[in-house]
Amino acid sequence: MLLVLCPLDDPDGPWFAHRAAARGRACAAVTAEALSFARRHDHRLGRAGEVRTRIELADGVVLDDSALTGVVNRLHEPPALAWSRAEAAERDYAWAELFAYTLSWLTGLRCPVRNRPTPQCLAGPAPDPVHAWAAADEAGLRCAPLRLGTATPWPPADAALAAARAASAGPVRPRQVICLDQEVLDPDVPAETVAGVRRLTKLLDAGTALLGIDFLVGADGWWFAGLTATPALRPGGDLVVDRLLQTLEGR
CATH class of the missing domain: 3.40.50 (Rossmann fold)
Known part of the structure; x- marks a missing residue:
């Protein structure tokens, strides 16, 4: 079962x-x-x-x-x-x-x-938001400068999102990319972003995990805005269901 x-x-x-x-x-x-x-x-x-x-x-x-x-x-x-x-x-x-x-x-x-749990999060790999931002930057994803302090009006979990919104030129739309065992389950993601997401999962020791990588997408590109171990599955439709079933069934 x-x-x-x-x-x-x-x-x-x-x-x-x-x-x-x-x-x-x-x-x-x-x-x-x-x-x-x-x-x-x-x-x-x-x-x-x-x-x-x-x-x-x-x-x-x-x-x-x-x-x-x-x-x-x-x-x-x-x-x-x-x-x-x-x-x-x-x-x-x-x-x-x-x-x-x-x-x-x-x-x-x-x-x-x-996902198998970690001592930090029962839902799986969910590093500290600042750690995740640093890993995303090292992985080559586009990351806006991150500033945290006592006057910061948002919690650290929203810092990358706020930084991306501030750095974006023009209107942006949120986009969550589902990554399962280093495979990006979204055919519309640019190749360089796909490569960055794969490097990010390796840096986070999440090569066998189901993650949602958040971006703000605008005319000037895809800005990293955070990640979650409990991504929204419904937008992925049949592709997500089929790939996840294949993974769980060892195919």
């Missing part, structure tokens, strides 16, 4: 699950909220490093490692909603423990996973 993990407010996870099911695959979308209120979590670590996880959801559905053939991971937060009304100290402790548990579970899966 293919499994899509996503938050309740993520429309792209269930969309992919629906499209995969329409192609004859057994595929289910499970939200972080459903995981939070599961009846049982059974997570075992063996002496030889083997990991075995079995989760029984409230509706009776059972997620067993041995039955999973591929996973699309779009979880930014651990399944800790059930602890939201606990005292702050208990809530923070539960959040940290459930983060570690989810990290261990998804890292230990033997089936293909896009």
Whole structure:
């Protein structure tokens, strides 16, 4: 069975699950909220490093490692909603423990996973925005000068976007490019930008990952504006569905 993990407010996870099911695959979308209120979590670590996880959801559905053939991971937060009304100290402790548990579970899966979590982000490679900007600049993507300070009116996550908007000459439009295992799934991206995106994934050690690279596109070119480990899948249509299924099925 293919499994899509996503938050309740993520429309792209269930969309992919629906499209995969329409192609004859057994595929289910499970939200972080459903995981939070599961009846049982059974997570075992063996002496030889083997990991075995079995989760029984409230509706009776059972997620067993041995039955999973591929996973699309779009979880930014651990399944800790059930602890939201606990005292702050208990809530923070539960959040940290459930983060570690989810990290261990998804890292230990033997089936293909896009994306495997990192200690910084459960959804996969998501470096600090300044680190991502520096890597994009080194990769040869067009990056506007980045300035951060106490007077900066935006959070660091939006710094590259704001810098690109300030540097662009004339009107621009936002464009997110989906990159899966270093393949840019958009036929309209200029060759030099495609090459830069591939170099960027290598620099970020994200050669086997599903990423969205954000750009502002105008008359003067494609300006790097950030990246995400949970890209919008629906704009990519059948191409994204087919390539992702091929990856999860080892084809």
